[in-house]
Amino acid sequence: MYILFDQTVDFLEALDELRRRLEGYQRFFEGGRVWIDTRGRSLSPMEWRLVEEVASQFGMEVAEVGCREPRGKRPPTVTPLRPRPASHPVDPEATRLVRGTIRSGQVVEHRGHVVILGDLNPGAIVRATGDVIVLGHLRGVVHAGASGNRSAQVWALRLEPTQLRIADLIARSPDDEHVPTGPEVARIVDGWIQVEAYEPGAQGGG
Amino acid sequence: MPGRVVVITSGKGGVGKTTTTANLGAGLALEGYRVCLIDADIGLRNLDVVMGLENRIVYDLVDVVEGRARLRQALIHDKRVENLYLLPAAQTREKDAVNPEQMKELTAALAEEFDFVLVDSPAGIEHGFRNAVAGADEALVVTTPEVAAVRDADRIIGMLEARDLRNPRLIINRIRTDMVRRGDMMDIDDIIEILAIELLGVIPDDEAVIVATNRGEPVVLQSRGRCAEAYRNLVDRFLGKDVPIVALDGHSKLLERLRSWMALGRRPVSG
Ligand SMILES: Nc1ncnc2c1ncn2[C@@H]1O[C@H](COP(=O)(O)OP(=O)(O)O)[C@@H](O)[C@H]1O
Ligand SMILES: [Mg+2]
Numbered sequence: 001m002y003i004l005f006d007q008t009v010d011f012l013e014a015l016d017e018l019r020r021r022l023e024g025y026q027r028f029f030e031g032g033r034v035w036i037d038t039r040g041r042s043l044s045p046m047e048w049r050l051v052e053e054v055a056s057q058f059g060m061e062v063a064e065v066g067c068r069e070p071r072g073k074r075p076p077t078v079t080p081l082r083p084r085p086a087s088h089p090v091d092p093e094a095t096r097l098v099r100g101t102i103r104s105g106q107v108v109e110h111r112g113h114v115v116i117l118g119d120l121n122p123g124a125i126v127r128a129t130g131d132v133i134v135l136g137h138l139r140g141v142v143h144a145g146a147s148g149n150r151s152a153q154v155w156a157l158r159l160e161p162t163q164l165r166i167a168d169l170i171a172r173s174p175d176d177e178h179v180p181t182g183p184e185v186a187r188i189v190d191g192w193i194q195v196e197a198y199e200p201g202a203q204g205g206g
Numbered sequence: 207m208p209g210r211v212v213v214i215t216s217g218k219g220g221v222g223k224t225t226t227t228a229n230l231g232a233g234l235a236l237e238g239y240r241v242c243l244i245d246a247d248i249g250l251r252n253l254d255v256v257m258g259l260e261n262r263i264v265y266d267l268v269d270v271v272e273g274r275a276r277l278r279q280a281l282i283h284d285k286r287v288e289n290l291y292l293l294p295a296a297q298t299r300e301k302d303a304v305n306p307e308q309m310k311e312l313t314a315a316l317a318e319e320f321d322f323v324l325v326d327s328p329a330g331i332e333h334g335f336r337n338a339v340a341g342a343d344e345a346l347v348v349t350t351p352e353v354a355a356v357r358d359a360d361r362i363i364g365m366l367e368a369r370d371l372r373n374p375r376l377i378i379n380r381i382r383t384d385m386v387r388r389g390d391m392m393d394i395d396d397i398i399e400i401l402a403i404e405l406l407g408v409i410p411d412d413e414a415v416i417v418a419t420n421r422g423e424p425v426v427l428q429s430r431g432r433c434a435e436a437y438r439n440l441v442d443r444f445l446g447k448d449v450p451i452v453a454l455d456g457h458s459k460l461l462e463r464l465r466s467w468m469a470l471g472r473r474p475v476s477g
Contacts, residue, residue, distance in 0.1 A: 101402055103364030104357050121360050121400055137399070 095130075102126065102140065122162055131155065141165075150188050159184040159195060169193050208317040209240070212324050213342035215366070217358030219329030221350045222379035225415060227326040228256045229426040230346075233441035235290035236426070239321040242281065242291045244313070246338040247328040248303060251295035257284065258422020259292055268296040271308045277315060286427060291320070302333055306340035313341030331365060339366065345374040346406065351381050351392040360401055375404045377440065380411035407440035408451055409433060 094112030104123030108114060113130035124140035126132050129147045131154065138156035143165035145152025150167040158180050164171045166186065171193040183198040214227045227243055235241040245253035248268065254260045262282050265275035270293070277293075284290035293316070296303065316323045327338035339345065345366045349359040359376070366374045378397060385391035398405055409415075412433045418425040426437035442449045 100367075103367075104360040106364050119400075119402065123357050123360065139400070 096128075101136075104140075120156075128152075134159075152187075154186040155183065155198060157183050159186065164193060166193055208314070209319075209321040209323055211313045211317050211341050211343045212322060213246075213327055213339050213345045213371075214324060214348060215327035215335065215338060215345060215362055216329065216348045216355070217331065217362040218349070218355045221348050221355050222377075222409070223329075223348050224253050224256055224326050225419060225424075226346070226348050226377055226379065226409075227253060227324050228424040229437040230441060230444065231322070231324045232257075232284070232287055232290060232424040233426045233437055234322050234444070235284070235287045237441065237445065238289065240289045240319070241322045241324065242293060242316050242320040244293045244316070244323060244325045245295035246309070246325050246334065248295045248299055248334065248337075249297070250328065251297050253326050254282070254292060254294045255422060256419050257292055257424065259284065259294075260422075263294050266294045266296040267312070268299050268303045271304050271312065277312075286423075304337055306336050309337045309340040311341075317341075331361065335362075335365075339369060339371060342371060345371045346377055347374050347401075347403070348377045348379055349397065349401075350379055351386070351394075351397060353392065356392065356397055356400060363401060363403060373404065375406040376401060377407050377409065378405070379409045381408055382411045405451065406443055407436065409436045409440070 095115055096108075096110040096112060097115045097117065098108055099117045101118045102108060102116060102120045102124040104121055106124050108116070108124075108126045108128075110128045111130075112128065114126055114128040114132050116126065116132075116134045116136060119136040120126060120134050120138045120140040120142070122139045125143075126134075126140070127143045127146045129145065129149060129152075131152050132142050132144045133154075134142075134156040136156070137158040137160065138154075139160050139162065141163045142154050142161055144154045145167040146165075148167050150169075152166050154161075154164060154166065160173060160180060162173070164186055166188050169188060169192070171186075184195050185198045186193055186195045188194070214223050214230070216223050224245075224247075231241045231243045243253060243257070244267065245251050246267075247253070251266075254263060259282050262285075265280035267280070269275040270277050270280045281291045281293055284292065293312075313323055313325065323341075325338050325342060328334035347359050347362055347366070349355045363374055376398070378394060381394070382391055386393055394405070394408060410432055412425075412431075414428070414431050414433050415425050418428070424437075425431065425433045426441070428434040439449055439451065443451070
């Protein structure tokens with residue numbers, strides 16, 4: 001997992017938010033490595049320790065803390081510690097974590113998976129080559145597996161997208177108002193985008 | 207201590223920015239604060255008309271920025287309320303007659319003299335918007351309970367946040383309880399759920415506003431009426447007083463629930 005700490009946000013607040021959001025997803029991130037990008041801000045030894053603590057609490061290991069300089073658009077360039085087959089479409093650990101509500105007119109684009117810690121509002125767009133996970137209300141447009149990966153999935157605590165795309169397939173919400181009552185996952189089954197309730201353990205969690 | 211510079215903005219036009227600026231400003235001045243209203247809608251000025259001060263304009267904002275008039279010369283004193291002043295926009299000039307740097311200087315100078323400087327923003331997200339927000343310490347976002355207006359409000363909130371105007375607060379204008387009850391209008395909680403910002407006030411849709419506007423007299427100056435009351439409520443909440451958002455028959459319970467939900471979202475760090 002790739003964590004980006006926004007410089008303008010209070011460090012402890014960001015950490016607390018991260019911990020809270022991760023709480024329901026222990027198994028999902030277990031065994032993963034964490035890369036932390038503080039965008040030019042350096043972490044004190046104390047802050048370092050806190051990050052490690054939270055990571056280990058969820059079964060993750062801190063691999064690297066980077067202090068990249070802020071630049072315009074920055075797709076994270078993460079080098080995995082273990083070599084991977086070159087043909088692998090997505091580095092499963094190159095996950096971008098976005099904190100806060102994605103609002104109308106805003107676009108998040110990323111090579112890899114995207115995790116949104118907040119809502120994706122109508123008029124907002126997320127485009128990722130991997131999976132898209134929204135720990136909030138998904139009402140905007142999502143394109144997962146954008147470079148053609150048909151096994152990409154879209155998860156949301158409330159899945160009510162304006163439009164959903166996975167690889168080369170497009171689906172829109174049914175016109176009769178279906179109101180989801182819990183977390184749902186969308187994926188391609190038999191050549192169609194299908195949405196079903198998310199049951200922990202049922203589909204191997206990414 | 208310099209005063210607070212507050213921009214009133216919306217994204218979509220015609221939702222009530224100018225009306226809100228006039229009433230909030232007049233309401234604050236009635237409470238004894240020194241208030242200056244700035245009409246940043248250059249080329250389409252109308253805050254002076256809503257305030258009934260059109261016939262007193264000699265100099266305007268562009269005259270001040272370009273050095274043809276001193277700030278004090280251009281300020282128009284309100285005819286009813288002590289402590290209330292207006293810096294009018296130029297009617298005849300293009301929007302790009304002023305740049306954000308100049309606006310920053312202007313609002314900073316005014317904040318030295320006034321407790322509150324309210325900037326009435328033009329519609330849209332372009333040059334005029336950048337000018338209006340340039341010197342602001344905080345922002346109020348106005349929307350009506352319509353899908354398109356809320357969408358544009360969301361867009362604006364994103365842009366405000368990108369400019370470090372972090373916690374903009376929301377004013378929902380022109381709500382009609384009868385339509386909400388029938389399910390024909392967006393509910394307050396629908397709007398808050400999407401925008402996820404603090405609700406500062408709710409103003410009912412009322413022809414008293416239009417009548418007052420046409421007379422050039424902010425409705426908040428009237429002694430009675432639900433709109434006058436709603437604006438006074440807005441003023442109180444703006445000043446940090448803990449008053450419930452105007453009771454919209456039967457809706458106050460819902461609002462209580464919303465407010466506690468908002469508070470939860472900003473829970474202090476537990477450690
Ligand atoms: N609460 C309200 N009830 C009825 N009419 C309103 C209300 N608020 C605004 N209006 C009317 O809506 C129109 C647009 O308002 P205005 O404040 O000029 O919007 P903006 O500055 O956002 O373009 C005006 O004619 C005004 O009188
Ligand atoms: Mg206006």
